Amino acid sequence: MIRFVYADQLSLxxxxxxxxxxxxxxxxxxxxxxxxxxxENGWEVDEYDRLNPLxxxxxxxxxxxxxxxxxxxxxxxxxxxxxxxxxxxxxxxRSPLIWECTRFCLAPDAPVGxxxxxxxxxxxxxxxxxxxxxxxxxxxxxxPIYRRIGSVPEIIGMKGEGADRIAVGLWPVSVEARAEIxxxxxIPLSVIARWFDASFPARIAEERLxx
Amino acid sequence: METARLEALLERLQTTxxxxxxxxxAHELRDFFGVTHVFYHTASLKSEQVGAFTYSLEWARHxxxxxxxxxxxxxxxxxxxxxxxDWKTLDxxxxxxxxxxxxxxxxxLGNQGWSVPIWGPHGEFALFCLNHTTDDASWETxxxxxxxxxxxxxxxxxxxxxxxxxxEMDEPTAELSPRERETLTQLSLGQSRAEVADAxxxxxxxxxxxxDSARHKLGALNVTHAVALALARGIIVPTGALPKY
Numbered sequence: 001m002i003r004f005v006y007a008d009q010l011s012l013x014x015x016x017x018x019x020x021x022x023x024x025x026x027x028x029x030x031x032x033x034x035x036x037x038x039x040e041n042g043w044e045v046d047e048y049d050r051l052n053p054l055x056x057x058x059x060x061x062x063x064x065x066x067x068x069x070x071x072x073x074x075x076x077x078x079x080x081x082x083x084x085x086x087x088x089x090x091x092x093x094r095s096p097l098i099w100e101c102t103r104f105c106l107a108p109d110a111p112v113g114x115x116x117x118x119x120x121x122x123x124x125x126x127x128x129x130x131x132x133x134x135x136x137x138x139x140x141x142x143x144p145i146y147r148r149i150g151s152v153p154e155i156i157g158m159k160g161e162g163a164d165r166i167a168v169g170l171w172p173v174s175v176e177a178r179a180e181i182x183x184x185x186x187i188p189l190s191v192i193a194r195w196f197d198a199s200f201p202a203r204i205a206e207e208r209l210x211x
Numbered sequence: 212m213e214t215a216r217l218e219a220l221l222e223r224l225q226t227t228x229x230x231x232x233x234x235x236x237a238h239e240l241r242d243f244f245g246v247t248h249v250f251y252h253t254a255s256l257k258s259e260q261v262g263a264f265t266y267s268l269e270w271a272r273h274x275x276x277x278x279x280x281x282x283x284x285x286x287x288x289x290x291x292x293x294x295x296x297d298w299k300t301l302d303x304x305x306x307x308x309x310x311x312x313x314x315x316x317x318x319x320l321g322n323q324g325w326s327v328p329i330w331g332p333h334g335e336f337a338l339f340c341l342n343h344t345t346d347d348a349s350w351e352t353x354x355x356x357x358x359x360x361x362x363x364x365x366x367x368x369x370x371x372x373x374x375x376x377x378x379e380m381d382e383p384t385a386e387l388s389p390r391e392r393e394t395l396t397q398l399s400l401g402q403s404r405a406e407v408a409d410a411x412x413x414x415x416x417x418x419x420x421x422x423d424s425a426r427h428k429l430g431a432l433n434v435t436h437a438v439a440l441a442l443a444r445g446i447i448v449p450t451g452a453l454p455k456y
Contacts, residue, residue, distance in 0.1 A: 006291065006292065008291050051334075052291055054293070054294070072293075073293045073330060075329070075330060075331065075332070075366060075427075076293070076330035076331065076332060076334075077332055077333075077334070081332075089388070089390040089413075089421075090388045090389070090390060091388045091390050091391055091420075091421055091424055092386070092388070092424065093420055093424050094332075094424050094427055094428070095420075095423040095424055095426070095427045096362045096363060096365075096366040096427070097359070097362065097363070097423055098420060098423060098424075129294050129295055129358070129362075130295070130358035130359040130361075130362050132359075132419070132423065133416070133419065133420055133423070135420065154414040154415075154416035154417050155414075156413070156417050156420070170416045170417060170419075170420050172416060200294075200300065201300045201301075201302075202300065203297055203299040203300050203347065203351075204299050204300075204303065205347075206299075206322065206346075206347060
């Protein structure tokens, strides 16, 4: 299942958090050889993790991390504007209608479908909060994966060579995009909606407020 | 026309030169949305708090005297979050918080609310709220219909408050990159988005992001509005016309 968890709520899910940051170390340091910082716990954590981002996390049956992505509003501090301005034609992307997604990560043993679930959850999140687009920094070689899932990013710019090629892209947040991912991955829209509803509190009744 | 009214209101916003004027503008925004109250507060910016609100000064003073900020679920709920939130999804489990809400209502506040936490690039935090008196179903319909406008307007009000606090009195212009100016110029010539994207050799999605960033920086509601503002301020010049001196 998918959980939406702010950084300051991660302590409620110690196993999930521990396995997520370790899987991030395994992906970004070990497999992709990025220059990332891994702390004494074996966690890959950067400066943006300290700004209380929102994580979309796939939790497997044992309560462990299966995949995740990190979300931040582009009106605040974001990685794209601080590190990848050369990839956006010099345009600082700042809008309350665009949120940034970074550190897209899959556990080494992640089953097929986790990537699609994360993207579907991301589009659901955006639709619920009135957003229009998602901005992301990804590995260029992963673009075909997104295409297969049915979530086609528009690439603004790329840099680097070969396996190290990094891209900044934009993903549409729309009912159509959600439907396409749902159809290709076979995840019913009702399931996607339930993930969101389980993570964000529901409205309480009037009587309880007045009590 | 609802949209035209909101565009005019946002242009008016940029003429406010003081927090007092922003306070007057908050009343205009309240009338536009047809809600009970509108309020905007920064959190200890430059060690002083700035607010523009439509509720009574009496309630504002009472709130400060009682230090309700430390128990108010609206403040506590938004402080570490960045998604818009309905007040009834907040944690009202504390009796003190519910007592405060009853007092607020006795001072003329409504039973419903919608908050937008606002985070700036330097870590500054502000809170924008709409407050209204209505039943749950009507409120849900209202926030669903206006959610996007509220998100846009709240951030533009924050940008203006920042300009006032930092004493930047010029209308926002300087931040536009050459790419954004080019995009707006092409659109001002009546070209479709597809044509502009083609001319600039970028995708339509990329174009949308450029336009939306420019819209935010100009304080505009939508694309047409952004183009109109950019033309009016001489940021872009229609082809054939002489540049402004």
